[in-house]
Amino acid sequence: MSEASSRTGSRTGSRTEAAIRASGDRALIGYLPVGYPDLDTCVEAVLALADAGFTAIELGVPYSDPGMDGPVIQAATQATLERGFRLEELFLALEAITARTDIPVLVMTYWNPVLRHGVDRFAERFAAAGGAGLITPDLTPENAAEWLDAAERHDLDRVFLAAPSSSDARLDGVIEASRGFVYTVSTMGTTGTRADVDLAARALADRIEVRAEALGRETLRCVGVGISTAAHVRQVVDYADGAIVGSALVRALGDGGVPALRELADSLVVGTLDGGPAGPASAQKGASA
Amino acid sequence: MIEQLRDHHGPWYGGYGGVFMPEPLMAAIDELAQAYEQCRTDEAFQAEFARLSRDYTGRPSLLTEATRLSERAGARILLKREDLNHTGSHKINNVLGQALVAQRLGKTRLIAETGAGQHGVATATAAALFGMECVVYMGEVDTERQALNVARMRLLGAEVVPVKSGSRTLKDAINEGLRDWVANVDTTHYLMGTVAGPHPFPEMVRDFHRAIGEEAREQTIAMTGGLPHAVLACVGGGSNAMGIFHAFLDDPEVRLIGLEAAGDGAETERHALSIERGAPGLLHGMRTYLLQDEDGQTLESHSISAGLDYPGVGPEHAWLHDIGRAEYQPVSDAEAMDAFLALTRAEGIIPAIESAHAVAGALRLAKEQPGATLVVSLSGRGDKDVATAGRWFDMLDEGAQQT
Ligand SMILES: Cc1ncc(COP(=O)(O)O)c(C=O)c1O
Numbered sequence: 001m002s003e004a005s006s007r008t009g010s011r012t013g014s015r016t017e018a019a020i021r022a023s024g025d026r027a028l029i030g031y032l033p034v035g036y037p038d039l040d041t042c043v044e045a046v047l048a049l050a051d052a053g054f055t056a057i058e059l060g061v062p063y064s065d066p067g068m069d070g071p072v073i074q075a076a077t078q079a080t081l082e083r084g085f086r087l088e089e090l091f092l093a094l095e096a097i098t099a100r101t102d103i104p105v106l107v108m109t110y111w112n113p114v115l116r117h118g119v120d121r122f123a124e125r126f127a128a129a130g131g132a133g134l135i136t137p138d139l140t141p142e143n144a145a146e147w148l149d150a151a152e153r154h155d156l157d158r159v160f161l162a163a164p165s166s167s168d169a170r171l172d173g174v175i176e177a178s179r180g181f182v183y184t185v186s187t188m189g190t191t192g193t194r195a196d197v198d199l200a201a202r203a204l205a206d207r208i209e210v211r212a213e214a215l216g217r218e219t220l221r222c223v224g225v226g227i228s229t230a231a232h233v234r235q236v237v238d239y240a241d242g243a244i245v246g247s248a249l250v251r252a253l254g255d256g257g258v259p260a261l262r263e264l265a266d267s268l269v270v271g272t273l274d275g276g277p278a279g280p281a282s283a284q285k286g287a288s289a
Numbered sequence: 290m291i292e293q294l295r296d297h298h299g300p301w302y303g304g305y306g307g308v309f310m311p312e313p314l315m316a317a318i319d320e321l322a323q324a325y326e327q328c329r330t331d332e333a334f335q336a337e338f339a340r341l342s343r344d345y346t347g348r349p350s351l352l353t354e355a356t357r358l359s360e361r362a363g364a365r366i367l368l369k370r371e372d373l374n375h376t377g378s379h380k381i382n383n384v385l386g387q388a389l390v391a392q393r394l395g396k397t398r399l400i401a402e403t404g405a406g407q408h409g410v411a412t413a414t415a416a417a418l419f420g421m422e423c424v425v426y427m428g429e430v431d432t433e434r435q436a437l438n439v440a441r442m443r444l445l446g447a448e449v450v451p452v453k454s455g456s457r458t459l460k461d462a463i464n465e466g467l468r469d470w471v472a473n474v475d476t477t478h479y480l481m482g483t484v485a486g487p488h489p490f491p492e493m494v495r496d497f498h499r500a501i502g503e504e505a506r507e508q509t510i511a512m513t514g515g516l517p518h519a520v521l522a523c524v525g526g527g528s529n530a531m532g533i534f535h536a537f538l539d540d541p542e543v544r545l546i547g548l549e550a551a552g553d554g555a556e557t558e559r560h561a562l563s564i565e566r567g568a569p570g571l572l573h574g575m576r577t578y579l580l581q582d583e584d585g586q587t588l589e590s591h592s593i594s595a596g597l598d599y600p601g602v603g604p605e606h607a608w609l610h611d612i613g614r615a616e617y618q619p620v621s622d623a624e625a626m627d628a629f630l631a632l633t634r635a636e637g638i639i640p641a642i643e644s645a646h647a648v649a650g651a652l653r654l655a656k657e658q659p660g661a662t663l664v665v666s667l668s669g670r671g672d673k674d675v676a677t678a679g680r681w682f683d684m685l686d687e688g689a690q691q692t
Contacts, residue, residue, distance in 0.1 A: 063586065064455060064586040064587040064588075065455070065460065065461075065464050065573070065587050066464070067464050067467045067468065067573075068311050068313075068468075068471070074454055078454065078455065081586065087584040087585075110571075111309065111571055112570045112571040112572070112581070112585040113585035113586070114585070115570060115571060115585060116568075116570060116581065116583065116584065116585030117584075117585065137311050138309055138310065138311050138571070138574075139309065140308075140310070140312055142308075143307065143309060160312070161312040162312060163311075163312045163316070164313075165313060165315075165316035165317070165474065166315065166316060167316060167319075170312070170315060170316075174312070185312070185313060
């Protein structure tokens with residue numbers, strides 16, 4: 001990792017990659033749903049994460065059929081849809097955020113809203129609003145030709161998912177199609193413990209590193225696996241290039257607004273500091289992502 | 290036609306179908322597609338499936354001439370009696386096939402979504418028969434309107450999980466089932482209940498239902514000396530329709546008519562007309578016609594019949610529609626219930642409300658084409674719908690407790 005960060009990436013277009021490298025490959029990425037609980041609060045919440053020292057932001061587009069989301073995020077995005085969220089708000093939020101901070105803002109979206117908008121039209125407006133790239137949970141590289149063309153044209157990151165069950169051939173496809181980082185997921189089965197999940201995620205992060213090297217790529221790997229404490233963050237950034245925190249932030253924002261979010265954000269950032277205190281919450285079980 | 294329509298395989302049906310799934314499920318989908326590809330041509334598998342279909346389901350199902358209904362309608366109406374199958378609907382055909390595939394894959398746990406509860410009951414039945422664990426996801430709204438089937442599933446040993454997210458109907462039950470699959474893919478087979486979802490489901494589910502059409506085609510020829518003028522079936526996801534259409538796809542003189550649920554009416558906003566009123570998009574791992582708004586959010590569908598209350602449709606139907614081989618027509622709740630009562634009173638056969646949509650389509654077509662021979666897929670029996678129908682026709686006694 002330290003070797004990779006000392007070289008400059010071959011694909012200099014990615015602001016996300018630059019930010020992760022600038023963090024010493026100990027990135028902290030925060031997920032929040034766009035427009036939750038309302039547009040203004042969402043913008044303030046993103047600015048609070050940036051101010052706390054997060055490396056990048058992942059904004060989720062509320063969607064009627066969120067097949068990959070856990071209960072906390074589902075409840076938040078459903079509430080956002082019920083209050084009348086429209087896709088237009090995504091572009092408004094991006095403009096408001098990028099006018100006030102340089103932190104890279106990626107957007108996690110299920111694919112149908114983009115298809116419906118028109119892939120190139122979406123990419124063009126997204127880039128104009130200052131977005132850094134897209135994370136696409138239900139679009140795998142074999143279906144992504146149109147998106148990859150548009151991303152290339154508009155210089156956007158494309159973050160695909162890798163899973164412990166992905167074959168080597170599939171991992172190669174993900175590595176080659178991704179720019180920004182590879183989203184390393186490991187799900188917690190109904191009986192899976194925090195420790196099992198970490199083992200699976202670590203093994204996957206290692207596999208990606210090996211495959212990437214064989215392909216002559218410097219692929220960054222960020223891990224999202226129900227991370228909710230500074231101790232989890234520390235564990236993850238010790239073996240991967242970044243940790244993604246979702247449900248814990250969404251819950252804090254929902255329960256205690258921006259002040260509670262800021263408090264959690266400050267505590268999580270401690271986990272990225274090399275050799276800093278692990279924090280008292282290390283024994284706590286993770287929430288599901 | 291050079292390519293026989295009957296020979297068409299997934300993953301693509303024109304521009305429809307495909308595999309649009311999250312990466313954590315891709316390995317399981319690939320594994321399933323490979324396993325099914327082997328089962329398709331494996332004689333031992335096919336023999337076991339045929340044996341179960343005969344000895345357990347009760348195939349072949351009858352073709353019954355609905356004489357009194359035909360007289361009133363002015364056409365010759367033949368009913369393909371999937372309602373007589375064990376568990377009471379066509380759903381058992383697919384479930385037994387997939388349970389056999391799951392067994393070959395070494396899976397010990399079956400999960401399924403269900404709308405009307407018929408697919409859930411069939412899955413719970415197969416789980417009992419194969420000694421597997423079973424969890425059925427069912428929209429909370431549907432657990433209320435199909436309470437009897439919830440009890441049936443529990444009696445069979447299945448766990449029924451009421452789904453409280455989204456519209457709390459079939460589409461949300463599928464989302465919840467897919468989430469379970471992501472988390473438990475090592476032990477678990479997701480037993481999709483219709484010709485929807487990512488490849489190989491649309492092709493595999495269609496193949497397990499193909500006997501419906503093959504039998505009906507032979508039986509019609511034996512009974513009438515020729516092919517029917519039209520074949521009619523209700524379309525929710527579209528499995529009973531694909532099953533009965535398939536044998537007739539390359540008989541261009543036979544009209545294939547799918548009846549979609551029009552709910553309050555085709556002119557209202559409360560319907561389940563995925564093909565007629567939807568637009569192509571992605572849902573549940575496939576590209577197909579679906580009800581969606583300008584932002585690509587899936588819209589809620591509406592139908593009196595839980596089994597047709599789905600905002601998407603199987604990709605092969607989307608394709609058959611576009612190439613003009615099949616037609617899709619709306620039937621409202623009111624028309625379906627009229628047909629429900631007409632069949633019940635004329636023949637002593639109480640249909641599932643889903644199937645009543647197909648009967649309604651036949652009664653309508655009889656007026657346009659008097660004297661025509663019409664084969665109707667009677668996909669299920671109406672026992673589960675007695676409470677709904679009793680309320681609709683105001684036949685429940687005051688204070689009767691059954692829901
Ligand atoms: C009796 C019956 N017919 C039809 C359907 C609709 O399913 P499909 O369109 O897949 O045949 C159902 C679904 O629950 C059903 O129970």
